[in-house]
Amino acid sequence: MWPGLIDKAKEGGLDCIQTYVFWNMHEPKQGQYNFEGRFDLVKFVKIVQSKGLYVNLRIGPYINAEWNYGGIPYWVHDIPGITFRTDNEPFKKEMQRFTEKIVSMMKGENMYASQGGPIILQQIENEYQNVEAHFGESGHSYVEWAASMVVALQTGVPWTMCKQDDAPDNVIDTCNGMYCGDRETFTSNSTKEPKIWTENWTGWFQVFGGRRPQRPVEDIAYAVARFVAKKGTFVNYYMYHGGTNLGRSGGPFVTPSYDYDAPIDEYGIIRQPKWGHLRDLHKAVKLCSIAILFWKSHDKITLGPSQEAHVFRSRGGECAAFLSNMDPKSDVTISFFNLRYYLPAWSVSILPDCRTVIFNTAMVNSQTNLMKSITPYKKMSPSKILQNENVDGFEKWQIFEEHIGVLQENSFKASGLLEHISTTKDMTDYLWYTISINVDKDEPFLKSDKLPILGIVSQGYCVLVFINNILAGRAHGNVTTPRFKLEQPVYLHPGKNDIALLSMTVGLPNSGPLYERKVAGITEVTIQGFRDGARDLSKELWTYQVGLGGEKLELYTESGSKNVNWSFTSQPPSNQPMTWYKTRIHGPRGNEPVALDLSSMGKGQAWVNGEHIGRYWISYHSLRGNCSRKCDYRGRYNRHKCESNCGQPSQRLYHIPRSLLHPMGNVLVLFEETGGNPSKVALSRWSLRRICAHISERHHSSVNLSQKMETDLKILHTHTIPTLRLECPVGKMISFIMFVSFGNPQGECGHFIEGTCHSIESRVIAEKACLGQRECFLEVSSEAFGADPCVGTMKSLAIEAICS
Numbered sequence: 061m062w063p064g065l066i067d068k069a070k071e072g073g074l075d076c077i078q079t080y081v082f083w084n085m086h087e088p089k090q091g092q093y094n095f096e097g098r099f100d101l102v103k104f105v106k107i108v109q110s111k112g113l114y115v116n117l118r119i120g121p122y123i124n125a126e127w128n129y130g131g132i133p134y135w136v137h138d139i140p141g142i143t144f145r146t147d148n149e150p151f152k153k154e155m156q157r158f159t160e161k162i163v164s165m166m167k168g169e170n171m172y173a174s175q176g177g178p179i180i181l182q183q184i185e186n187e188y189q190n191v192e193a194h195f196g197e198s199g200h201s202y203v204e205w206a207a208s209m210v211v212a213l214q215t216g217v218p219w220t221m222c223k224q225d226d227a228p229d230n231v232i233d234t235c236n237g238m239y240c241g242d243r244e245t246f247t248s249n250s251t252k253e254p255k256i257w258t259e260n261w262t263g264w265f266q267v268f269g270g271r272r273p274q275r276p277v278e279d280i281a282y283a284v285a286r287f288v289a290k291k292g293t294f295v296n297y298y299m300y301h302g303g304t305n306l307g308r309s310g311g312p313f314v315t316p317s318y319d320y321d322a323p324i325d326e327y328g329i330i331r332q333p334k335w336g337h338l339r340d341l342h343k344a345v346k347l348c349s350i351a352i353l354f355w356k357s358h359d360k361i362t363l364g365p366s367q368e369a370h371v372f373r374s375r376g377g378e379c380a381a382f383l384s385n386m387d388p389k390s391d392v393t394i395s396f397f398n399l400r401y402y403l404p405a406w407s408v409s410i411l412p413d414c415r416t417v418i419f420n421t422a423m424v425n426s427q428t429n430l431m432k433s434i435t436p437y438k439k440m441s442p443s444k445i446l447q448n449e450n451v452d453g454f455e456k457w458q459i460f461e462e463h464i465g466v467l468q469e470n471s472f473k474a475s476g477l478l479e480h481i482s483t484t485k486d487m488t489d490y491l492w493y494t495i496s497i498n499v500d501k502d503e504p505f506l507k508s509d510k511l512p513i514l515g516i517v518s519q520g521y522c523v524l525v526f527i528n529n530i531l532a533g534r535a536h537g538n539v540t541t542p543r544f545k546l547e548q549p550v551y552l553h554p555g556k557n558d559i560a561l562l563s564m565t566v567g568l569p570n571s572g573p574l575y576e577r578k579v580a581g582i583t584e585v586t587i588q589g590f591r592d593g594a595r596d597l598s599k600e601l602w603t604y605q606v607g608l609g610g611e612k613l614e615l616y617t618e619s620g621s622k623n624v625n626w627s628f629t630s631q632p633p634s635n636q637p638m639t640w641y642k643t644r645i646h647g648p649r650g651n652e653p654v655a656l657d658l659s660s661m662g663k664g665q666a667w668v669n670g671e672h673i674g675r676y677w678i679s680y681h682s683l684r685g686n687c688s689r690k691c692d693y694r695g696r697y698n699r700h701k702c703e704s705n706c707g708q709p710s711q712r713l714y715h716i717p718r719s720l721l722h723p724m725g726n727v728l729v730l731f732e733e734t735g736g737n738p739s740k741v742a743l744s745r746w747s748l749r750r751i752c753a754h755i756s757e758r759h760h761s762s763v764n765l766s767q768k769m770e771t772d773l774k775i776l777h778t779h780t781i782p783t784l785r786l787e788c789p790v791g792k793m794i795s796f797i798m799f800v801s802f803g804n805p806q807g808e809c810g811h812f813i814e815g816t817c818h819s820i821e822s823r824v825i826a827e828k829a830c831l832g833q834r835e836c837f838l839e840v841s842s843e844a845f846g847a848d849p850c851v852g853t854m855k856s857l858a859i860e861a862i863c864s
């Protein structure tokens with residue numbers, strides 16, 4: 061996907077691609093490196109270079125990034141005497157070795173700008189200041205060490221440390237956040253250093269049990285324009301494209317989708333109007349380049365109580381201005397150099413000639429794209445597939461039941477309850493704790509309806525309880541508190557009873573001081589209700605197994621799946637815990653992105669052609685309530701402001717990158733832990749359903765435009781008369797206008813309705829301009845629509861169209 065994504069980033073006006081380097085992916089075992097396939101870092105940097113863009117390489121090697129263990133391979137934890145991220149010799153040694161490895165790879169390929177390559181910036185550590193105080197003196201000396209270690213590598217390209225006020229002078233302290241232009245304390249640690257914003261959060265990540273955060277593009281554009289106005293130099297969108305955390309690579313409770321509400325969505329499709337509005341912003345900022353880059357003076361002028369101008373003037377007489385209205389509620393009209401300007405609340409206008417507004421952050425002139433998942437792929441009989449090789453569909457499901465509890469050949473015994481993470485060592489999510497207990501036939505609970513109570517205390521993250529092979533209980537923690545307790549009445553019979561507890565992690569800890577010492581797994585098991593009181597099993601002899609039998613046999617691969625006998629069934633059993641399901645999928649044809657719709661399943665993991673495509677957890681819903689359809693962009697954003705997906709599974713669709721699929725016979729394997737219905741599992745295509753735009757007549761300064769400014773405005777498609785622009789993806793045309801109204805239409809994309817004012821010419825004019833075109837422009841003015849449908853009312857044009 062890399063070349064296509066980078067093309068879209070370039071078209072969106074980016075000049076530089078920033079990426080983290082994922083140590084645990086590149087060195088899964090100490091000294092064994094992996095830079096192949098999608099881990100081919102040099103190839104990635106070269107592709108960016110071939111597109112004419114720069115690179116900011118954030119090596120870390122601690123990266124956080126909602127990534128398993130913050131990017132540090134688990135084996136580092138087992139080095140004797142190690143403490144992560146402080147002045148600790150064993151840690152520094154490994155960190156230095158990996159950093160040097162990456163730097164020498166880049167040098168070897170001439171990838172640094174100093175060598176003519178694309179890398180212009182690089183990062184060591186990541187937001188270390190968040191944990192520094194915990195380590196006292198050692199924290200600060202570690203910062204000094206990290207800086208001098210990397211500077212000594214002599215790359216000829218500056219190093220940054222993000223959020224690091226005490227970064228030494230030879231590295232640059234950078235800002236991460238939502239409003240780096242208005243972070244008063246952010247000055248960078250030296251006046252000689254450029255103001256760099258390494259993470260401008262375009263949305264937020266998603267966790268299981270959480271809602272979907274969304275950040276309005278007007279607010280992002282506002283924050284960027286404020287930063288540039290105040291002499292910010294480098295802005296990175298975190299994420300511009302977040303994509304998918306394949307496999308078990310996500311951090312604690314983090315979903316495989318790392319969509320982040322980014323300008324390019326999880327599937328690699330531009331998200332509108334976010335992508336388009338930021339593209340327009342970038343064009344507008346670039347039209348100010350000369351004044352900004354060669355400024356002789358940079359002045360702040362107060363225009364009102366919450367309004368100000370920032371004016372750049374170059375030696376050659378170029379002038380560019382940014383007019384800000386920081387008021388979160390009121391629109392205002394202000395005077396600037398003797399002209400009147402209308403400034404919507406919480407917005408910045410950009411004037412590349414200090415006269416003409418060519419862009420305002422709150423006025424979105426970019427279309428909305430309504431995306432939809434379509435699920436056309438149905439179950440079908442193998443005979444049908446044989447008759448017609450071209451059909452898309454699922455073959456019959458096959459089933460294999462996972463053994464409940466340990467298998468003798470994979471098990472070991474230990475006294476007491478073991479810590480989960482140091483036992484599984486990140487090889488698997490699963491750890492079986494099993495024990496058998498004897499119940500005397502005279503126990504009173506056998507003759508009454510008062511059942512004994514099983515009590516479990518766990519440090520995280522989930523547990524399934526099996527009593528005599530039957531699923532008898534389950535519990536889990538959450539992203540803020542992975543610890544949990546379970547108290548559950550259980551059926552026990554006279555004689556021997558088997559207790560099997562399946563403890564699970566969902567991504568290893570990735571942040572905070574000493575996160576490598578965080579623990580998971582069961583710490584207490586008791587059963588109350590026996591004649592002589594409660595039985596505490598915590599210190600007894602337990603039998604363990606790391607991982608599942610099916611994982612050991614690699615049932616998710618083509619060859620591994622031959623290790624067991626699967627049973628065929630036309631109607632796979634639903635609601636059956638601990639079951640492996642396997643099928644073959646033919647197709648899907650076409651080239652739209654595809655995802656697996658797992659809405660009917662419970663909790664588990666999924667593989668396609670042996671590639672782990674992620675953990676799923678449909679049964680864990682987010683909290684209900686407070687997901688309003690309207691999102692007011694005005695005022696400071698926080699990640700709970702514009703959430704969607706209330707009371708829903710956090711993720712239903714699981715991306716399968718096209719590159720993992722063959723045209724026919726793709727092996728899909730699911731491991732379901734608690735119970736689901738695989739017959740309803742389907743493949744979805746992620747398609748553009750409709751495009752919309754809604755633009756109002758605007759207040760503009762009435763100035764005579766210079767020739768150059770006229771051309772600049774055309775580049776931006778923001779003519780003095782506001783113009784609505786619609787555009788279908790490459791290869792598609794506008795085939796039908798669902799809705800159009802020039803007047804005062806109401807509602808939003810997908811739900812527009814006519815208002816009290818409507819021009820009857822709307823449809824004829826829109827169809828004439830747009831039908832059969834890939835792209836069309838419509839002027840938003842009464843003249844363009846023949847007559848004013850309601851004199852004295854502020855009008856707008858709303859349109860919704862189908863591309864096919």
Ligand code: GAL
Pocket residue numbers: 123124125126186187236259264265
């Ligand atoms: C930052 C961190 C990133 C990422 C982000 C949240 O603080 O540097 O790696 O975790 O938060 O998505």
